[in-house]
Amino acid sequence: xxxVKSINLNIAQKLExxxxxxxxxxxxxxxxxxxxxxxxxxxxxxxxxxxxKETGMKQSAVSRIEQSQYSNWNFxxxxxxxxxxxARVRVVFEPAEDVIKEYSPPQRKPxxxxxxxxxxxxxLFDDQRKTFIGPQNSLSSLSTKDSLEDQKLPFxxxxxxxxxxxxxx
Amino acid sequence: MKHTxxxxxxxxxxxxxxxxxxxxxxxxxxxNRLSLLGQNAGIxxxxxxxxxxxxxxxxxxRQQARLLYLxxxxxxxxxxxxxxxxxxxxxxxxxxxxxKIKEALEQHPELVNELSEIH
Numbered sequence: 591x592x593x594v595k596s597i598n599l600n601i602a603q604k605l606e607x608x609x610x611x612x613x614x615x616x617x618x619x620x621x622x623x624x625x626x627x628x629x630x631x632x633x634x635x636x637x638x639x640x641x642x643k644e645t646g647m648k649q650s651a652v653s654r655i656e657q658s659q660y661s662n663w664n665f666x667x668x669x670x671x672x673x674x675x676x677a678r679v680r681v682v683f684e685p686a687e688d689v690i691k692e693y694s695p696p697q698r699k700p701x702x703x704x705x706x707x708x709x710x711x712x713x714l715f716d717d718q719r720k721t722f723i724g725p726q727n728s729l730s731s732l733s734t735k736d737s738l739e740d741q742k743l744p745f746x747x748x749x750x751x752x753x754x755x756x757x758x759x
Numbered sequence: 760m761k762h763t764x765x766x767x768x769x770x771x772x773x774x775x776x777x778x779x780x781x782x783x784x785x786x787x788x789x790x791n792r793l794s795l796l797g798q799n800a801g802i803x804x805x806x807x808x809x810x811x812x813x814x815x816x817x818x819x820x821r822q823q824a825r826l827l828y829l830x831x832x833x834x835x836x837x838x839x840x841x842x843x844x845x846x847x848x849x850x851x852x853x854x855x856x857x858x859k860i861k862e863a864l865e866q867h868p869e870l871v872n873e874l875s876e877i878h
Binding site: 592593594595596597599601604607609610611612613614617618621624625628656657658659 | 763764765766767768769771772780781782783784785787788789790791792801803804818819837838864870871
């Protein structure tokens with residue numbers, strides 16, 4: 591018996607479920623906001639007390655905001671912190687279907703020796719993708735057969751890019 | 760470069776099956792973050808305990824969970840123990856159990872299947 595086996599998080603599939611998706615997105619956003627603030631503060635070689643002084647907040651409040659389980663800040667607070675960090679706040683609303691694609695394992699492109707059926711299947715999926723117009727379509731109808739070229743940047747690169755660009759929420 | 764996640768004796772699958780869906784999502788989010796960032800995931804996400812055992816912290820609403828894990832060569836993370844946190848500290852017995860698993864895996868690295876990949 592194999593005592594050690596891989597963990598299959600299977601996030602893309604779980605995200606199809608609304609309750610899971612809502613909770614996952616909330617946790618992800620909280621982690622991102624606190625992580626980006628902390629990361630940029632350290633990059634700027636600032637202490638929490640420096641941010642507190644600049645924003646007129648208490649150091650304990652800055653500490654709380656840098657904790658990922660905290661989410662009672664408001665937009666004005668984030669703007670004040672961004673100003674203290676000399677950064678821009680960028681808010682991006684990503685449609686759930688795009689996020690699900692992001693977490694889907696990359697699909698292989700059909701090889702040259704693919705059967706006619708495989709090619710036809712890909713054409714059909716391409717057509718579906720072109721006609722897809724937004725959230726009113728059910729998530730389960732989305733194509734998961736995108737080619738590698740259609741995949742967005744990997745998640746790790748996205749985190750890096752977001753950090754480089756400032757506060758991309 | 761991301762880490763590959765493993766579990767010892769199905770602890771993760773067993774643990775997560777008994778939790779409500781929002782808590783499952785919170786744990787998956789943290790574990791995914793851990794696999795992508797490793798020790799750079801931040802002190803609020805991961806914290807060293809002792810003897811090469813780390814904890815991954817998850818808090819969702821009023822529930823708190825701790826996944827005790829260790830690193831193996833080749834960017835492998837092995838989840839050795841999962842607990843719902845009730846007191847202020849992770850119980851020593853739970854850490855000791857993770858340490859024993861670490862020692863066993865270091866003696867028998869072949870137990871980790873290198874072909875398995877996280878999705």
